[in-house]
Amino acid sequence: MIPILDLTQQYRSIKAEIDAAISGVLESGSFIMGAQVKAFEAEIASYLGVKHAIAMNSGTDALHLALRALGIGPGDEVITSPFTFVATTEAIGIVGATPVFADINPQTFNISPAGIERALTKRTKAIIPIHLYGLPADMPEIMKIADAARVAVVEDCAQSVGADINGVMTGKFGKIGCFSFFPSKNLGAYGDGGMACTDDAEAAERLRSLRIHGGAVKYHHDELGVNSRLDEIQAAVLRVKLRHLAGWTENRRRVARRYRDRFDAVGIASQADASGHVYHQYTVRLKNRDGARERLSAQGIQTMIYYPVPLHLQPVHSHMNLKHGAFPHSEQAADEVLSLPMYPELTTASQDEVIEKVVALSSPSPAAVA
Numbered sequence: 001m002i003p004i005l006d007l008t009q010q011y012r013s014i015k016a017e018i019d020a021a022i023s024g025v026l027e028s029g030s031f032i033m034g035a036q037v038k039a040f041e042a043e044i045a046s047y048l049g050v051k052h053a054i055a056m057n058s059g060t061d062a063l064h065l066a067l068r069a070l071g072i073g074p075g076d077e078v079i080t081s082p083f084t085f086v087a088t089t090e091a092i093g094i095v096g097a098t099p100v101f102a103d104i105n106p107q108t109f110n111i112s113p114a115g116i117e118r119a120l121t122k123r124t125k126a127i128i129p130i131h132l133y134g135l136p137a138d139m140p141e142i143m144k145i146a147d148a149a150r151v152a153v154v155e156d157c158a159q160s161v162g163a164d165i166n167g168v169m170t171g172k173f174g175k176i177g178c179f180s181f182f183p184s185k186n187l188g189a190y191g192d193g194g195m196a197c198t199d200d201a202e203a204a205e206r207l208r209s210l211r212i213h214g215g216a217v218k219y220h221h222d223e224l225g226v227n228s229r230l231d232e233i234q235a236a237v238l239r240v241k242l243r244h245l246a247g248w249t250e251n252r253r254r255v256a257r258r259y260r261d262r263f264d265a266v267g268i269a270s271q272a273d274a275s276g277h278v279y280h281q282y283t284v285r286l287k288n289r290d291g292a293r294e295r296l297s298a299q300g301i302q303t304m305i306y307y308p309v310p311l312h313l314q315p316v317h318s319h320m321n322l323k324h325g326a327f328p329h330s331e332q333a334a335d336e337v338l339s340l341p342m343y344p345e346l347t348t349a350s351q352d353e354v355i356e357k358v359v360a361l362s363s364p365s366p367a368a369v370a
Ligand SMILES: *Cc1c(COP(=O)(O)O)cnc(C)c1O
Pocket: 057, 058, 059, 060, 061, 084, 085, 087, 088, 130, 156, 158, 159, 179, 180, 181, 182, 192, 193, 194
C-alpha cells in the first residue's frame, strides 16, 4: 500500500537524534516547563521571525487562548471559513463568541477577502484565516480589510508551518499565529502539541498566563486559565525536527511539482500554487471523487478527504440555521477534493504509481473511446 503519510520512515531517518533527545529529557528529570520548552520557543520564534512563541498543548488550545488573550467573548463575532477543520470554530465557540462564515476562493480553497468584507458587522472582533493544506491565505488583502475595520487577525497556521508570502512567514501577518504540532502536521510531535506566536508583548504575556492557570507567578492567579503546556519530551522532539523542516519542505515541494506537471498536462485540477506553499497536503478536484477514492483504495493507494462536510452543515452548528447553498464554493470543494500521498520521503517510483492510477481514473476508458 502507498500511504498518504508515513511517519515511520521519517523517524528512521532521524532515529539517532530523536532517541538521544528523548533520553536526554528522561535523564534530566525535568518534564514540564524546563530547558527544552524554553529553547524550542526561542528557536521557533527565530525561525518564524517573530518576537514571542508560547508553546502549548495543542493547536486548538492555541486558537482558543488567542481569542481569550484578545478579550473576545460572548456577543462578539469572528469571521472564518466553513472549509476547515472543526477546531477553528470550536475555539470561537469555547470563548462564547459567534462564528460567522465567509466562503472560499475555489482556486485556493482559502477564505475569500471579498467574502470577509461582506461578513463584517459592528460586532466583528476578529478574523481567522486558515492557510489550508499549507497554502498561505491572501494575507496582504485580509490585513488591509482587518486594519480598515479595526479587527484583529488570528491566523490558523496548523497546516502551514514554514509557509511564507514574499519571505514573511505565516503566523507573522496577524496579531497572533496559531500552530499545531499534531503528529501528522509538517512539524509534528510524537503526541499532541501546539503554539501561539506574536510580536505583541502584551498578547504574549496574556498567552503565557492563560496557558498556566491564569497567572504569571506560580500560585498567584489573576484570571481563569487552563493547563495547556507543551511537555519537555515533545519540545525535545520538536527541536530535532525543526532542524530538518526546511529540507523536508523542499522535498514536499519537489513531490508537488511532479504531481502538478503531470496533472496539468491531463486537465486534472490541483489547488492553486504559490512559491511559499508548504504542501501539508496535495489536493486535487475530481468530479466522481468518492468512486475514484474507492478505486484507488482497491489499488493500494491511500487518500483522504479534507473535509467532507463544510462546517456550516455540521450538526454542531445547526443552530446557525445555514442550509445547503449558503456557501456554494465550500460545498462544492467538500464534494470534490481528494488529498493524495504527500510526505518528504515519498519515492519517485511510488509517486509515479499514484500519478498513473489517478490519471487513469480520469481519462476516458478504452471502451468509451471506442
Ligand atoms: C490540526 C488543525 C487544528 C488543530 O490542531 P490540534 O493540535 O490537533 O488541536 C486546527 N486547525 C486546523 C486547520 C488544523 O488542521
